[in-house]
Amino acid sequence: MIETQALGKRYGDLVAVDGITFKVEPGQVLGFLGPNGAGKSTTMKMIAGFLAPTSGSAKVCGFDVETQPIEAKRVVGYLPEGAPSYGEMSVRQFLGFIAEVRNIAARDRGKRFDDVVGRLNLEGVLEQPIETLSKGFKRRVGLAQAILHDPKVLILDEPTDGLDPNQKHEVRTLINAMARDKTIIVSTHVLEEVHAVCSRAIIIAKGRVLADATPAELEARSRYHQAVSLTATDTKAAREALARVADVAAIEVDAQDGRITAFPKPGKQIFVAVNQVLQERNIVVRELALEGGRLDEVFRTITQGRAQEAQA
């Protein structure tokens, strides 16, 4: 479990994190979203015990990160941004070092090592110096280091950054597999990731929490939520037909591919009505889709909207 209470960090006049309060329970995967420089990494660094908060507190499994740092660090697995590791060591030596520092009992060490190496497919590179590995492997070594002691809490700072699509998929599968009994925080600016792994998302900008909801709830805030998009052979006729539907608030036509999007009035559903009107008028539709909502659009509205408010 992770609990922060008005957690804050300032560097002189610069406020990096401005009173963040949240609680994550075991079994939850919390996605940390935000523009670069929003304070995601700083928050994670404070929870992991690398940086001392300047105000507020953070607790990991009941241990305060400031007053019981060793106990807190023991239950946390942390992947720092960029997955740093000692380049001159081989993967086996590096994981051996981590096992020793983390005091993993000698009888469990082999088992844990095999488990982690298997999960992250590191068998082929065990004897290679880490600095000679590709970016994807380095990232996986960093992940291996973080989960080696089977921690109750996992803090992963951009775990899939710089990975190819296959590797991203593997890492997400790994996170999902571990999610059941662990408390996990993942920071990312890849929004598709939120859907793939997170049960909850927090959007922060300028050190403040701007939204805290499930991915579906966030999507529901999108103006594309429940919108209907289609392409028709006769774009003009289709557009006119859509304008007839009572609950349609606005219609947009993409100038490039002629895709028409009809936005519903708040709280209304228009899919059935749109279908009907198209059939009545015999308009041939090549493609018709109900939009779930666009996270990137929600993300932009939330982070930029607030930023503009703050400036005004």
Next chain:
Amino acid sequence: MSAISTVCKRELRSYFATPVAYVFIVIFLVLSSAFTFYLGNFYERGQADLLPFFSFLPWLYLFLVPAVSMRLWSEERKSGTIELLLTLPITMWQAVMGKFLAAWLFIGIALALTFPLWITVNYLGDPDNGVIFASYLGAWLMAGAFLAIGSCISAATRNQVVAFILTVVVCFLLVMAGFPLVLDAFRSWAPQVLVDAIASLSFLTHFSSISKGVIDLRDLLYFVLMTGFWLYASAIVIDLKKAD
């Protein structure tokens, strides 16, 4: 305790995983022999002792020890591994000590590898081996003080070259603290007490009595306290600077 030794082992192993260790040891041995035999007139003196070796040692340390210490923390900061190291369940003090001990042991290894000199004097004459042993001990303690200074300065910057140069300068001032070069800068304005205090900080003064075989507890204490102070300062500097 075990955390210190784990960190220390990892660090020491990393020296030998790269050519750094071997280059250092070879240069150290070549230079220390060159100083002993050519500048120190080892043969011409006709005395069976290692005074020529030990009296040049502080000057050799001045350039070689900062070369070891410069990477201690600046490399961790530059590569970001400091974040990994300090989020492992170890205290700051264990991390500082572990890394320092590795560097200190490494210099100890280099120092021990000068044993052919010891064999040579024993072959040529009948030296006082007690004095030689005391001198080695003093030389190792002095290396610790140099390293602790280097550790602190290395913690303050992520640039190894800057760390190297600053460490050389600070060590040079401390080595020369008992000499007019440094003292004259203070004599004109500082009270005599302060000038004396600075003079008593001199590495050379404390080391020269040890290298002559005179083991004064105060000299040993001086190096131990010096090391402790700078290591403590290292921990503070790391704490302050780790965020940037």
